[in-house]
Amino acid sequence: MAFREINPKMVEATVMPGQKLFSQRGAMLAYKGEVSFTPNMAGGQGGLLSMIGRRVADEDTPLMTVEGSGTVLFGHGGHHVHVINLAGDTLCVEADRLLAFEGTLQQGTMFLGSQGGVMGMVRGQISGQGLFTTTLKGHGAVAVMAHGGVFEIPITPQRPVHVDPQAYVAHHGDVRNKLSTALGWRDMVGRGSGEAFQLELSGSGAVYVQASEEKL
Amino acid sequence: MGGRRPGGPERASKGAVRGDVHLWELLAAGACGYLRCVAMFRLQGSKVLAVDMTGDAVKAKNGSMVAYDGQMAFKKMSGGGEGLRGMVTRRLTGEQMTVMEVKGHGTCWFADRAAEINLVNLQGDKLYVESSNLLATDAGLRTGTSFTGLRGASQGNGLFTTTVEGHGQAAIVSDGPAVVLRVSPQYPLTVDPGAYVAHQGNLRQSFQSGVTFRTLMGEGGGEAFQIRFEGDGLVYVQPSERNTIAGEV
Amino acid sequence: MSTPYGTPGPGYGTPGGPAVFDPTTLPADDNVTPYTFCVELKGSQWFLQKGKMIAYYGSMEFNGIGHGRLDRLVRTSFHSPLHASDWVVAEGSGKMLLADRAFDVNSYDLEDGNLTIRSGNLLAFQPSLALKQSIVPGFLTLIGTGKFVAASNGPVVFMEPPIRVDPQALAGWADCPSPCHHYDHGYMTGVMGGLRALTGLGGASGEEHQFEFVGAGTVLLQSTETLMAEQATGAVPPDAGVPGSGAAHTGPSQVAGGQRLPGQLGDLQRRFGL
Numbered sequence: 001m002a003f004r005e006i007n008p009k010m011v012e013a014t015v016m017p018g019q020k021l022f023s024q025r026g027a028m029l030a031y032k033g034e035v036s037f038t039p040n041m042a043g044g045q046g047g048l049l050s051m052i053g054r055r056v057a058d059e060d061t062p063l064m065t066v067e068g069s070g071t072v073l074f075g076h077g078g079h080h081v082h083v084i085n086l087a088g089d090t091l092c093v094e095a096d097r098l099l100a101f102e103g104t105l106q107q108g109t110m111f112l113g114s115q116g117g118v119m120g121m122v123r124g125q126i127s128g129q130g131l132f133t134t135t136l137k138g139h140g141a142v143a144v145m146a147h148g149g150v151f152e153i154p155i156t157p158q159r160p161v162h163v164d165p166q167a168y169v170a171h172h173g174d175v176r177n178k179l180s181t182a183l184g185w186r187d188m189v190g191r192g193s194g195e196a197f198q199l200e201l202s203g204s205g206a207v208y209v210q211a212s213e214e215k216l
Numbered sequence: 217m218g219g220r221r222p223g224g225p226e227r228a229s230k231g232a233v234r235g236d237v238h239l240w241e242l243l244a245a246g247a248c249g250y251l252r253c254v255a256m257f258r259l260q261g262s263k264v265l266a267v268d269m270t271g272d273a274v275k276a277k278n279g280s281m282v283a284y285d286g287q288m289a290f291k292k293m294s295g296g297g298e299g300l301r302g303m304v305t306r307r308l309t310g311e312q313m314t315v316m317e318v319k320g321h322g323t324c325w326f327a328d329r330a331a332e333i334n335l336v337n338l339q340g341d342k343l344y345v346e347s348s349n350l351l352a353t354d355a356g357l358r359t360g361t362s363f364t365g366l367r368g369a370s371q372g373n374g375l376f377t378t379t380v381e382g383h384g385q386a387a388i389v390s391d392g393p394a395v396v397l398r399v400s401p402q403y404p405l406t407v408d409p410g411a412y413v414a415h416q417g418n419l420r421q422s423f424q425s426g427v428t429f430r431t432l433m434g435e436g437g438g439e440a441f442q443i444r445f446e447g448d449g450l451v452y453v454q455p456s457e458r459n460t461i462a463g464e465v
Numbered sequence: 466m467s468t469p470y471g472t473p474g475p476g477y478g479t480p481g482g483p484a485v486f487d488p489t490t491l492p493a494d495d496n497v498t499p500y501t502f503c504v505e506l507k508g509s510q511w512f513l514q515k516g517k518m519i520a521y522y523g524s525m526e527f528n529g530i531g532h533g534r535l536d537r538l539v540r541t542s543f544h545s546p547l548h549a550s551d552w553v554v555a556e557g558s559g560k561m562l563l564a565d566r567a568f569d570v571n572s573y574d575l576e577d578g579n580l581t582i583r584s585g586n587l588l589a590f591q592p593s594l595a596l597k598q599s600i601v602p603g604f605l606t607l608i609g610t611g612k613f614v615a616a617s618n619g620p621v622v623f624m625e626p627p628i629r630v631d632p633q634a635l636a637g638w639a640d641c642p643s644p645c646h647h648y649d650h651g652y653m654t655g656v657m658g659g660l661r662a663l664t665g666l667g668g669a670s671g672e673e674h675q676f677e678f679v680g681a682g683t684v685l686l687q688s689t690e691t692l693m694a695e696q697a698t699g700a701v702p703p704d705a706g707v708p709g710s711g712a713a714h715t716g717p718s719q720v721a722g723g724q725r726l727p728g729q730l731g732d733l734q735r736r737f738g739l
Contacts, residue, residue, distance in 0.1 A: 080330075147329070147330045148263045148327070148329070148330020148331075149261055149263055149330070151260050151261055151264055151325075153283055153285065153325070159285045159286065159322075160285065161283055161284070161285045162283060162284050162285070162288075163282065163283040164281060164282045164283065167282035167283065167327065207283070209264075209282050209283045209325065210282070210327075210330070211261065211263035211264045211282070211327040211330050212263075212282075212327055212328070212329045212330040213279060213280070213282060213327070213328075213329065214329050214330070
């Protein structure tokens with residue numbers, strides 16, 4: 001277990017030689033021991049492609065490689081931190097919600113529009129979160145940030161879940177996403193234009209939702 | 217940590233058994249599906265309200281739904297329970313809160329900018345709440361508008377407060393968990409207008425322009441006023457000095 | 466979810482509902498919830514930052530620091546001229562609740578000790594403590610014996626030196642010798658560091674510059690970037706030979722952005738972390 005939740009807004013990571021971590025720039029609160037933080041221009045293992053993806057998606061969140069031996073405290077902006085453990089499956093998460101993750105996880109970029117078609121494109125524009133989502137795959141732990149904490153809603157084939165795009169944090173499992181409009185939903189004069197759409201997630205897995213419609 | 221599964225052991229404790237409770241309410245406490253279905257309000261953590269519905273409806277602050285499963289229909293409230301006049305008054309006073317009605321089968325999750333949620337059980341009494349702090353109510357509860365006078369003026373966010381009346385549950389939001397303070401004849405209470413969230417019971421409120429407070433803190437504006445509650449009832453205050461949750465400063 | 470604090474009482478409010486408090490059940494000089502602190506006044510006095518009192522029972526008076534009658538008290542306990550207009554003295558008898566933008570609040574007891582705290586975090590203190598400006602800009606030092614109340618973004622985490630801390634996450638420290646700056650050499654000389662030095666783009670984050678603490682003591686950490694209100698402190702009069710004088714706008718306190726009037730929109734943004 002790489003991350004230990006110290007309180008709802010802070011996690012402690014143990015860094016050992018040969019085991020690196022990636023973290024968002026500015027996420028380090030304090031450290032003990034000999035630990036180095038190196039900016040990662042290529043954005044992890046994703047290489048150039050992932051880099052371009054990030055630029056296009058305006059997800060210009062350079063990652064830091066954390067190496068050495070010691071303990072590091074992570075937290076950011078007073079946001080709530082939630083640790084998700086992956087055991088071989090894939091987690092989809094917006095890049096700017098990533099606080100830190102283990103180096104054992106394989107990092108990639110997914111074009112959300114490929115599933116939702118045109119609507120997927122719209123989704124990116126609505127929530128302003130970009131068309132690209134970071135994917136993390138393999139075995140390891142991920143610390144994500146959310147405004148006001150997150151809760152998990154299981155998705156089963158019989159029970160698709162609809163989520164406000166602004167409140168969506170991440171999802172994992174074999175899940176298809178598409179944008180939908182609910183009956184009468186459009187009539188609502190919401191706070192943001194995003195209210196008119198919902199993200200429909202179907203399949204089997206789980207979606208993480210934050211206790212706020214405010215995007216980070 | 218870890219998200220809790222809906223329908224888990226954390227079911228709403230509708231243990232509001234007090235004096236004049238009707239039989240059906242007691243039944244509804246255990247499960248749902250007799251004379252009348254009551255939407256089940258339960259807290260998922262402290263910032264998310266989960267409502268389990270079986271064909272019944274809840275009224276909720278517009279835009280506060282973060283997720284749902286099952287089948288839900290959404291309707292913008294116009295004219296409904298509180299009447300057109302209430303809506304018009306709101307418009308006039310600059311209170312922008314609009315209400316939607318959610319009806320269906322399944323679970324609906326509500327949240328409001330990571331604000332803390334407080335459940336209030338009403339048994340025929342009246343709850344006064346800043347309209348921006350009202351997140352959701354049982355569709356069976358009547359909501360209205362009441363004139364609150366100076367407090368609003370000193371705070372600059374409208375002269376009207378929402379009232380909720382009837383039997384059922386309401387969810388109010390606060391910036392940080394609200395502290396519930398009892399007011400009794402021997403213990404009057406003074407509250408900072410910015411920290412006031414709601415009150416219930418038989419209370420008189422008066423507005424103090426705390427003299428010593430004002431002469432030295434005058435430059436701040438609203439700070440000079442304090443609300444004094446006397447009588448018998450409860451006051452909800454939030455651990456934050458400005459009532460800015462979704463409201464105007 | 467009911468809080469572990471207090472127990473529900475009779476009357477209004479329902480069993481299983483939230484805890485209901487009155488003057489007899491409110492704690493004395495202790496937390497009501499992690500976000501609300503109750504101070505009991507028995508004819509005693511407390512220094513209080515303006516606007517942090519959310520409610521009170523009893524009869525109390527709040528007087529500005531400039532109030533003539535308080536001169537003696539201020540002379541012995543309050544040594545931060547930059548802050549005089551932000552503070553009042555509460556006196557009387559009763560119980561009052563303190564809170565700050567829904568941040569965590571905690572009280573700290575000092576016994577003939579000293580603790581330095583970020584100026585925006587300090588809510589209230591007993592006059593038996595003396596308040597002074599730290600030589601680290603943006604921090605205040607409390608010296609003596611007594612209790613004070615401070616806010617933090619998330620619970621405060623206590624750490625022991627040696628440790629390096631992102632300046633923005635530093636809530637305060639006790640007994641440590643003053644912190645010094647630590648610059649990550651590898652980072653600064655790297656490609657990004659070079660770019661940043663040339664263009665000034667990207668700013669500085671905790672990864673390239675930290676406060677380093679060594680020696681005996683305790684370091685207080687919170688999870689925050691710029692959420693708490695910053696207040697300019699530690700600025701010194703422009704005297705020759707006083708380090709930092711005439712350069713009041715350097716250091717971490719530069720975000721103070723002039724005067725902060727209560728109710729300004731800036732408060733709102735901070736509160737929501739914008």
